[in-house]
Amino acid sequence: MILKKRHGFGCPMSRFWDMGVAAALLAMSFAVTGCMVGPKYKVPATPAPPAYKEALPNDTAADAGWKPGQPYDGIPRGAWWTIFHDDGLNALEPQVEAANQTLREADANLRAALAEVRVRKADRFPTLGIDPVIGAGRYNANQPYFNSSPALGVTSNTTQYPVEINYEADIWGNVRRNIAAGKEEVQASAADRQNVLLSLQATLAVDYFELRTADNLQRLLNDTVKQYQEAVRITTNRFNGGIAPKSDVTQAQTQLEAARVLATDIGVQRAQYEHAIAVLVGKPPAALALPVAPLPAETLPPVIPPGLPSELLERRPDIATAERRAKEGNEAIGVAQSAYYPSVLLSGALGFQSNAAISTIFSPSNVVYSLGPGIAFTIFDGGRRKGIKEEALALFDHNSALYKQTVLTAFQQVEDNLAALHVLSDEATEQHNATAAALESQRIFNNRYVGGVDNYLQVITAQTTALNNEVNEIDILRRRMTATVNLIVALGGGWDRSQLPPQ
Numbered sequence: 001m002i003l004k005k006r007h008g009f010g011c012p013m014s015r016f017w018d019m020g021v022a023a024a025l026l027a028m029s030f031a032v033t034g035c036m037v038g039p040k041y042k043v044p045a046t047p048a049p050p051a052y053k054e055a056l057p058n059d060t061a062a063d064a065g066w067k068p069g070q071p072y073d074g075i076p077r078g079a080w081w082t083i084f085h086d087d088g089l090n091a092l093e094p095q096v097e098a099a100n101q102t103l104r105e106a107d108a109n110l111r112a113a114l115a116e117v118r119v120r121k122a123d124r125f126p127t128l129g130i131d132p133v134i135g136a137g138r139y140n141a142n143q144p145y146f147n148s149s150p151a152l153g154v155t156s157n158t159t160q161y162p163v164e165i166n167y168e169a170d171i172w173g174n175v176r177r178n179i180a181a182g183k184e185e186v187q188a189s190a191a192d193r194q195n196v197l198l199s200l201q202a203t204l205a206v207d208y209f210e211l212r213t214a215d216n217l218q219r220l221l222n223d224t225v226k227q228y229q230e231a232v233r234i235t236t237n238r239f240n241g242g243i244a245p246k247s248d249v250t251q252a253q254t255q256l257e258a259a260r261v262l263a264t265d266i267g268v269q270r271a272q273y274e275h276a277i278a279v280l281v282g283k284p285p286a287a288l289a290l291p292v293a294p295l296p297a298e299t300l301p302p303v304i305p306p307g308l309p310s311e312l313l314e315r316r317p318d319i320a321t322a323e324r325r326a327k328e329g330n331e332a333i334g335v336a337q338s339a340y341y342p343s344v345l346l347s348g349a350l351g352f353q354s355n356a357a358i359s360t361i362f363s364p365s366n367v368v369y370s371l372g373p374g375i376a377f378t379i380f381d382g383g384r385r386k387g388i389k390e391e392a393l394a395l396f397d398h399n400s401a402l403y404k405q406t407v408l409t410a411f412q413q414v415e416d417n418l419a420a421l422h423v424l425s426d427e428a429t430e431q432h433n434a435t436a437a438a439l440e441s442q443r444i445f446n447n448r449y450v451g452g453v454d455n456y457l458q459v460i461t462a463q464t465t466a467l468n469n470e471v472n473e474i475d476i477l478r479r480r481m482t483a484t485v486n487l488i489v490a491l492g493g494g495w496d497r498s499q500l501p502p503q
Contacts, residue, residue: 036173037341038334041327044400046407048310054418056303057425080494081205083302084481088293089208092281096200099282103200106193113189117182123175126167126346133160162351169346174338181331187500188324194317194495202489204280206482211273213478214266215294220470221263228256228463231446235456248456255460259467299477301421301484306414306491315492316410320500322403329396336389342377410490417487424480431473438466 081093235252238244278288313319348371354361442462448454
């Protein structure tokens with residue numbers, strides 16, 4: 001054998017059984033697992049209240065003529081958006097996972113984490129390689145201490161065909177902890193990927209409902225323009241008949257043009273939401289055109305049971321990400337701790353070496369080998385190992401605090417959206433009543449104007465009030481749909497930790 005170490009090329013083989021003993025020692029080293037130094041991981045403790053503070057919405061089938069969406073038994077696993085029963089949304093959402101480029105980035109990160117685990121697992125095995133050398137040299141006969149006897153000569157030809165093997169026994173768990181840390185990163189990356197997907201799906205749903213409520217607003221303003229055109233016609237006829245002053249005509253015309261401006265401006269918002277949806281599904285904006293489809297008047301967001309706060313720790317992918325990286329940090333502490341212990345190395349080489357002709361290289365007398373264990377221990381490193389361990393401890397504390405903060409933020413997001421839905425549910429009922437009253441007031445003042453009882457200023461005021469209330473009613477619906485989507489996201493979108501890849 002040949003061992004390229006500080007001991008040179010080894011010794012000529014005199015007994016083949018030496019190699020057998022050495023091979024046995026090498027095999028035994030594979031069985032050495034040793035102990036695992038470093039702290040045992042415990043999930044950072046987080047406070048979880050027994051129930052959420054905020055209540056569910058108070059919707060009933062009688063509220064504003066609406067009926068609740070079904071089902072009531074929680075968020076569907078996977079395709080959570082189907083709970084809204086919207087065919088347009090159901091057609092768009094699957095395209096996010098199929099073509100979104102931001103998600104492709106997360107996929108690449110996950111593949112990189114899987115590859116890194118394979119790299120770390122390779123440390124469990126010895127490395128085997130070859131290092132053939134064919135060389136020639138000439139020496140200076142006049143150099144100091146050079147023995148220029150005829151037996152030595154001034155030229156030399158050397159041929160080597162060695163096979164080398166190296167192995168470091170994982171006595172203190174350094175390799176195993178590195179592998180475990182890599183596996184935690186895989187799970188964290190998988191949860192990251194799911195969190196990105198959930199965020200993209202939620203963004204699409206919000207943009208979709210923004211677009212649809214823009215369609216509702218467009219329909220309202222188009223109807224308002226038609227109504228105001230009729231008002232201009234009436235006031236013009238009354239002016240021509242000498243019944244009404246010119247100011248009535250100009251007020252009606254002003255009201256009409258203002259409504260036209262609002263109706264036109266909605267097109268900007270709708271186009272932007274459509275463009276955003278196109279990018280989310282991996283298409284250029286020019287490749288996607290969504291038909292105008294206002295939400296039905298009876299639309300009501302589905303009620304989403306939040307479950308128990310303790311369940312939230314299993315539902316949210318960002319919580320899983322933070323917890324996995326906390327455990328990964330704990331493994332890093334063990335890796336840093338193992339640096340304080342000696343390393344056990346086993347290296348060897350086997351081959352042929354000859355200074356004669358190449359044809360004689362494979363003669364049994366030219367067999368050389370080297371095999372033996374070694375121990376490496378650092379006595380002084382200027383505080384390097386201490387610094388690495390302190391850094392690992394600080395990183396673990398950082399990841400633990402991040403995990404706890406992620407949990408607290410998750411509770412806050414659920415509570416925020418529950419409160420929003422509860423308040424908006426009551427607000428929707430109140431706004432529906434206010435809109436009905438405003439429309440009735442507009443009808444009354446318009447009839448009184450035509451009958452000559454009131455002036456046109458009161459009609460203008462009633463029209464403005466009615467339009468504002470109708471716009472606000474649509475906006476409340478938009479906010480309720482958005483809050484429902486946000487609540488689904490805050491609850492994890494139907495995901496749970498069982499979907500993480502196995503360790």
